[in-house]
Amino acid sequence: MNLIIKGVLVMVMLVLNPHFAFANVKDEAQIKTIVESVGTLADTNNYESLEKLYAPEIQVDYRSLSGGDIELKSPRALMTQWASVLPGFDVTRHEISDIKVSANGVTATATASVVADHYVGSLFWQVRGKYTYRFVKDAAIWLITAHKFELLEESGTRDVFAVAVENAKQNPPNYLIRHNSQKTVSKFVEAIEDQHPASIAGLLSDDGAIFESTHLATINKKIGKTKITIDYMRNARNVGKNRMIYTMKDPNLILIETRSKLEESHLEKKAANCFVALIHLENDKVKMIREYS
Structure with missing residues (x-):
């Protein structure tokens, strides 16, 4: 009897507010696509796109697989962790099925079954389990706020991980190279701003670093x-704290633009200073700098 009453109430809701039903169907479709995409993007090492599926802070729970505690991570920290292992496999495949979604306004939960295969050399490891995701809706976009894996069964050997980690270290994916390039350039610009010669020199390549500056065709x-x-110490740049760093298709190239205000006491006025440079890196060191003004 209770089931009949609930069914009648649901039908009344749908008749009175069909938009509510349509919205739920769209939400469910979007969430299912996200759940499917997590596995596909991880298998194709597309960490830039995968990172965008997550909220600024994520609760990550892999205790049933590897022990430890529930962790709070940023999307970049989670992607960095995965990108340090998964690209080292010859092939990975996450087969997602039986996705179930429960959406309620701006929050949702989804569960899915997963079979994940990992191949490297002659080694193989397969894990079967269940994902549970929590979502929040932000500006019509659903983002993952919690990611949990429950281990049900595994076969093969976990020795695949040691090999994969070493492979990824020897041949890191563009995602890691690009973010390391950003870190190096940020440190380099800060060293220029702080006029710290040892730090500037320490971030330059030992192998023939090149500097070019173009100003009025000179x-x-x-x-x-x-x-x-020496040039950076003699000709200090007021590179400013308000900087924009742009990544390029080549993960070893960074375009940096900063704007600051220069005090010109003798002119009794302030002038805007723009510092633009294209920086090429090799092995996390600055190899070439091209400044434009």
Whole structure:
């Protein structure tokens, strides 16, 4: 009898508010696509796109697989962790099925079955389990706020991980190279701003670093970390704290733009200073700098 009453109430809701039903169907479709995409994007090492599926802070629970505690991570920290292992496999495949979604306004939960295969060399490891995701709706977009895996069964050997980690270390994916490039360039610009010669020199490549500056059709060129460091110390740039760092298709290329205000006491006015540079890196060191003004 209770089931009949609930069914009647649901039908009344749908008749009175068909938009509510349509919205729920769209939400369910979007959430199912996200759940499917997590596995597909991980298998194709597309961490830039995968990162965008997550909220700014995620609760990650893999205790049934690897022990430890529930962790709170940023999307970048989670992607960095995965990108340090998964690209080292020859092939991974996450087969997702039986997705169930429960959406309620701006929050939702989804569960799914997963069979994940991992191949590297002659080694193989398969894990079967269940994913549970929690979501929040932000500006019509659903984002993952919690990601839990429950282990049900495994076969093969976990020795695959040691090999995969070493492979990924020897041949890191563009995702990791790109973010390491961003970190190096940020440190380099801070060293220029702080006028710290040891830090500037320490971030320049030992192997023939090159500096080029273009100003009013005049090209100033310096070769070698010592000459470049001296140039930055003699001709200080007010690179400013408000900087924009743009990544490129080549993960070793970074375009940086900063704007600051220069005090010109003798003119009794302030002038805007724009610092633009294209920086090429090798092995996390600055190899070439091209400044534009």
